[in-house]
Amino acid sequence: MQALWMLLAAFLFATMGVCIKFASVHFNSFEIVFYRGLFGVGFLWWVTRARGVSLRTTVPAMHVWRSIVGTLSLTAWFYSIAILPLATAMTLNYMSSIWIAAFLLGGALLMQGRDIALLRQGPLFATVLAGFAGVAMVLRPTIAPEQLIGALVGLLSGVTSALAYLQVSALSKVGEPETRTVFYFSLGAVLAGALGMAFVGISPWHGTAALWLLPIGLLAVLGQLCMTRAYASGATLVVANLQYSGIVFAGIYSLTVFGDQMPLIGWLGMGLIIASGITATVLREHAVPHAPAEEH
Numbered sequence: 001m002q003a004l005w006m007l008l009a010a011f012l013f014a015t016m017g018v019c020i021k022f023a024s025v026h027f028n029s030f031e032i033v034f035y036r037g038l039f040g041v042g043f044l045w046w047v048t049r050a051r052g053v054s055l056r057t058t059v060p061a062m063h064v065w066r067s068i069v070g071t072l073s074l075t076a077w078f079y080s081i082a083i084l085p086l087a088t089a090m091t092l093n094y095m096s097s098i099w100i101a102a103f104l105l106g107g108a109l110l111m112q113g114r115d116i117a118l119l120r121q122g123p124l125f126a127t128v129l130a131g132f133a134g135v136a137m138v139l140r141p142t143i144a145p146e147q148l149i150g151a152l153v154g155l156l157s158g159v160t161s162a163l164a165y166l167q168v169s170a171l172s173k174v175g176e177p178e179t180r181t182v183f184y185f186s187l188g189a190v191l192a193g194a195l196g197m198a199f200v201g202i203s204p205w206h207g208t209a210a211l212w213l214l215p216i217g218l219l220a221v222l223g224q225l226c227m228t229r230a231y232a233s234g235a236t237l238v239v240a241n242l243q244y245s246g247i248v249f250a251g252i253y254s255l256t257v258f259g260d261q262m263p264l265i266g267w268l269g270m271g272l273i274i275a276s277g278i279t280a281t282v283l284r285e286h287a288v289p290h291a292p293a294e295e296h
Helices: 002-023 028-052 058-084 087-093 096-112 114-120 122-142 146-173 178-200 211-233 235-244 244-254 264-287
Strands: none
Touching: 002 058, 002 087, 002 211, 002 235, 002 244, 028 058, 028 178, 028 211, 058 087, 058 114, 058 146, 058 178, 087 122, 087 146, 087 264, 096 122, 096 146, 096 264, 122 264, 146 178, 235 264, 244 264
8 A cells, every 4th residue: 555655646746746837837936835835834734733743843953954955945846847848857856866875975985985985885876877877868858958047956956855855864863743844844935935925026816827826735735645654654665666656657747738758868868867766765775764755
């Protein structure tokens, strides 16, 4: 059952990407982040009260840092979805596992010395190189010059998503329940979105365009709940690797809904990134067993 919960979570996140792409025609990224966070705050406040989970925390600084990197990742991802083909934007965001591997490799180099670290971390080094080779294959044949900024922002979303994941892991180790962590992340998204809207402005609501905002928040919360349920059921390694099915769902949406065309080398690059991400997840699970769920 945990595999089915993760597949459902991946499908919901990919479907959320479709809604974001449609909503981005009428709203800027800060507005989408704001409304996504607002829905999450309301829903998670209700969930925490229903479960008897207190929102009081003894580590507010850790939540602040998690909210900063998390909302930066969310805003960058939403912006890249608006600019790039959906499958490409999803792939760049799902590179978080490869970036985590790169961070682990960098830490090993600093702590152990270059020669010793590379000998011991050979699989990790190969995984990182393969992941970045996949990025080159995806971006070079498919990115138009006007999409270059979107591609760079998409890469940034993957980096900051990795930083946010490391902070979620730290919060989990100090005993913070996931509902509380996600609540403060959603609250941070509301504040960051409101701040961004103060600078870039608020878009007018045209007819039914605002209806795209509701499923974004709903799908995000349902996807996170399904992912949490999948991780809570055990078989962490299998569950973690199944999250990459979200890229497959996004690719299907790109072809059928938006009519995006990608040459063979682009699809091969996506496959290489998925393989690298799975390998990085396996290596991470051996280093940090029973790691918490990633968010999207």
